[in-house]
Amino acid sequence: MQEELNKGSGRQWxxxxxxxxxxxxRWRMDDTPQKHQKYILVNLPSYHLEAVDGDKVLSMRIGCGTLKTKTPLLQSMVERMDVNPQWIIPMSIVKESIAPHAGNRGYFRSRHYFIRERATGKVVDPALVGAGALMSGDYRVIQEGGAHNSLGRIIFRFKNNFSVYLHDTSSREVFSREDRGVSHGCVRVERPFDLGVFLLGDSTSLTVQKIRYSMMADVSPVGKKYEELPPEQKAVADTLKRKMLIGSVKVNPRVPIYIYYYTLYPDHEGVMRTYNDIYGYDDVIYRYLRNYMGS
Structure with missing residues (x-):
């Protein structure tokens, strides 16, 4: 990169x-992905993720935050995977999208939402909770785990101050789009099962078999009283292989993850690639740098 800059014959852009x-x-010199044998790199402008283990590279498309709800830049360590996670819906989304439908059982049922009272932990009939109560913070709106969950079938968790993670999605059509700025900040991954196998490092283990089964199974009856299930869910419950279901899987050793923003960056073969400045950060940095540049 330095050689290209020194040539001075390139176009201004x-x-x-x-x-x-x-x-x-320069900001990232203390710790870079290349210092590790195994790591995950998400370069947001590329709309791609690379999971690297030595000379083996797993590449996949991603969806990230919109211009309004940008995915933050960070580095952390992937610590665990949760299969068929429930989604505790953020208050910002509750206020904007859900509160207008307060009291409508059909709306909540069709989206697999339920309401839990925070103080007692009890599940409450949506018809009994008004918009004001939903926005008070006394209740949580939660989406059931399973095929219809917005987080998809698996989520990859790592410590950060932004409550963002890598996860599957129930909206698979996202990955066929060119512009994949679609989320509220989390990163949606195209090949979540393969990413899980990468993290565990053993594609033949019983744990991986359980993850595969759990990601394919209809888990809608799980956590519900059998006698209260409708007939179609009772039929599912009767055939579910509960010993093959798995909830949380620890990633040990933990794997470094980097969420970066480069509009010029080498791919895994070392070829420099350019990407669109999806969040407009290049303009901000260049205006700052011009203060230190000669005419």
Whole structure:
């Protein structure tokens, strides 16, 4: 990259592109993915994830935050996977999208939402909770785990201050789009099962078999009283292989994850690639750098 900058014969936008991305690189010198044998790298402008283990690379498409709800940049360690997670819906989404439908049982049922009172932990009939109560913080709106869950069948958790994670999605059509800025900040991954196998490092283990079964199974009866299930769910419950179901899986050893933002970055073969400045960060950095550049 430095050689390209020193040539001085490139177009102005080439020089600008090099400068802003070299500045980004300077911020990240303490810890870089290449210092590790095994890691996950998400470069947001590329809309791709690379899971690297030595010379083996697993690549997949991602969806990330919109321009309004940007995915934050961070580095952390993947600690665990949760299969068929429930989604505790953020208050911002409750206020914007759910509160207008307060009291409507059909709305909640069709989206597999339920309401839990925070103080007691009891599940409450949606018809009994008004918009004001939903927005008070005394109740949580939760989406059941399973095929219809917005987090998909599996979520990959790591410590961060933004409550963002990597996860599957029930909206698979996202990955056929060119512009995949679609989420509220989390990163949706195209090949979640393969990513889980990568993290565990053993594709033949019983744990992996359980993950595969759990991601395919109809888990809608799980956690509900059998006598209260409708006939179709009782039929599912009767055939469910409960010993093959798995909820949470620890990732040991933990795997480093980097969520970066580079509009110029080498791919896993070392070829430099350019990407669109999806969040407009290049302009911000370049304006700052111009204060230190000669005319």
């Amino acid at each position: 080439d020089r600008r592109l090099l400068l802003v991305n070299m500045e980004r690189r």
